[in-house]
Amino acid sequence: MSDVREKLLGFINGELLTDPTRRAGVDTPLFEDGWIDSLKILKLIAYVELMIGRNIPEDEIVMKNFRTVATITQHFVSK
Amino acid sequence: MTRAGEMNVADPMMHNPTMDNPMARLSSLGEWVADGSEVVLGPGMSALVNWIDAKFVGFALKAGARELPVSPLIERSVLERAGYFESFPAGVVEESDGGCMTPATCYHCYAKLAGSLLPEPGVWTCIAHCRRNERTAEPGRLRTFTMREIVLVGPAAWVRERKQQWMDRILAFAKSVQLIVELEPATDPFFDRGEARGRKLLQQIKELKHELRAQVDAKGTQLAVSSFNLHEAFFSRRFGFGLADGRDADSGCVAFGLERWALALALTLGPDGAFRLVEQEHG
Numbered sequence: 001m002s003d004v005r006e007k008l009l010g011f012i013n014g015e016l017l018t019d020p021t022r023r024a025g026v027d028t029p030l031f032e033d034g035w036i037d038s039l040k041i042l043k044l045i046a047y048v049e050l051m052i053g054r055n056i057p058e059d060e061i062v063m064k065n066f067r068t069v070a071t072i073t074q075h076f077v078s079k
Numbered sequence: 080m081t082r083a084g085e086m087n088v089a090d091p092m093m094h095n096p097t098m099d100n101p102m103a104r105l106s107s108l109g110e111w112v113a114d115g116s117e118v119v120l121g122p123g124m125s126a127l128v129n130w131i132d133a134k135f136v137g138f139a140l141k142a143g144a145r146e147l148p149v150s151p152l153i154e155r156s157v158l159e160r161a162g163y164f165e166s167f168p169a170g171v172v173e174e175s176d177g178g179c180m181t182p183a184t185c186y187h188c189y190a191k192l193a194g195s196l197l198p199e200p201g202v203w204t205c206i207a208h209c210r211r212n213e214r215t216a217e218p219g220r221l222r223t224f225t226m227r228e229i230v231l232v233g234p235a236a237w238v239r240e241r242k243q244q245w246m247d248r249i250l251a252f253a254k255s256v257q258l259i260v261e262l263e264p265a266t267d268p269f270f271d272r273g274e275a276r277g278r279k280l281l282q283q284i285k286e287l288k289h290e291l292r293a294q295v296d297a298k299g300t301q302l303a304v305s306s307f308n309l310h311e312a313f314f315s316r317r318f319g320f321g322l323a324d325g326r327d328a329d330s331g332c333v334a335f336g337l338e339r340w341a342l343a344l345a346l347t348l349g350p351d352g353a354f355r356l357v358e359q360e361h362g
Contacts, residue, residue: 038281
């Protein structure tokens with residue numbers, strides 16, 4: 001689980017942040033303070049799908065599952 | 080214990096004899112005369128619409144809103160600039176002179192802000208008779224309806240915070256008039272198709288839209304009465320307005336479908352119970 005978190009954080013910090021001088025942590029709210037813009041959110045969804053090896057149904061693409069790196073790994077990886 | 084004829088405040092649905100067929104009762108009273116998705120209101124429902132609207136105007140003015148008079152007609156170019164045809168191409172009712180019936184009230188506000196730089200965040204409120212090509216006969220989904228809106232323009236965090244405050248305020252108001260309501264994240268149904276699907280997913284994942292839905296019968300049928308929307312910088316970029324300090328202006332709006340609010344009240348409290356709200360205030 002911690003490997004997955006690190007990998008996801010690495011992707012977010014390396015590829016997705018609107019402001020590259022910031023660093024997201026596992027509990028950073030990814031959408032609430034403009035950390036990631038809309039186009040990059042679609043990239044994040046695609047990356048998580050690649051990571052877990054399945055398409056994510058639309059009803060799971062909701063804020064409570066994607067709010068932070070911790071909630072993403074909790075919902076999609078620990079299942 | 081509830082006495083016969085007395086409303087049970089905790090659960091009005093359980094003690095409301097008009098719930099058996101309240102739509103038929105409203106119709107027989109001449110208060111909700113529907114022809115497909117067009118409706119004519121009787122004097123009681125009209126007074127109820129005005130009463131509800133006065134509540135929302137009161138909330139808006141208390142929150143520092145400025146009233147903005149708007150027309151039920153809107154230039155086609157404004158809707159094009161707002162991207163309305165990209166999302167909902169069949170929804171607009173066009174007039175023979177090339178203008179359109181406004182499908183939502185808040186577009187007028189963005190058009191008026193075009194080209195301006197706001198020295199501070201702003202709140203506006205406006206009301207308009209709107210018209211859309213609705214194709215369903217679901218009660219409450221009308222082709223012509225009255226929409227009160229509160230428009231919020233400012234920095235992103237300010238708009239998001241105000242949206243939350245409005246959700247709290249209107250949820251409390253709905254409960255105070257005994258509506259049985261839920262406030263849930265929502266998406267616009269016209270984002271279901273094609274390229275718009277990406278917008279729907281973003282709306283969903285970022286919780287840009289919430290809907291307040293009222294339960295209007297004992298089976299649990301819901302009627303969306305208000306929506307709370309964040310547009311991020313979409314409209315400020317489309318219409319070219321911003322903040323004087325150089326930052327992007329985000330916008331948001333709170334929309335009230337006034338006939339829907341009146342219908343939800345009449346179906347929940349019964350027509351007499353709903354009309355009594357108006358009488359009590361004026362009596």
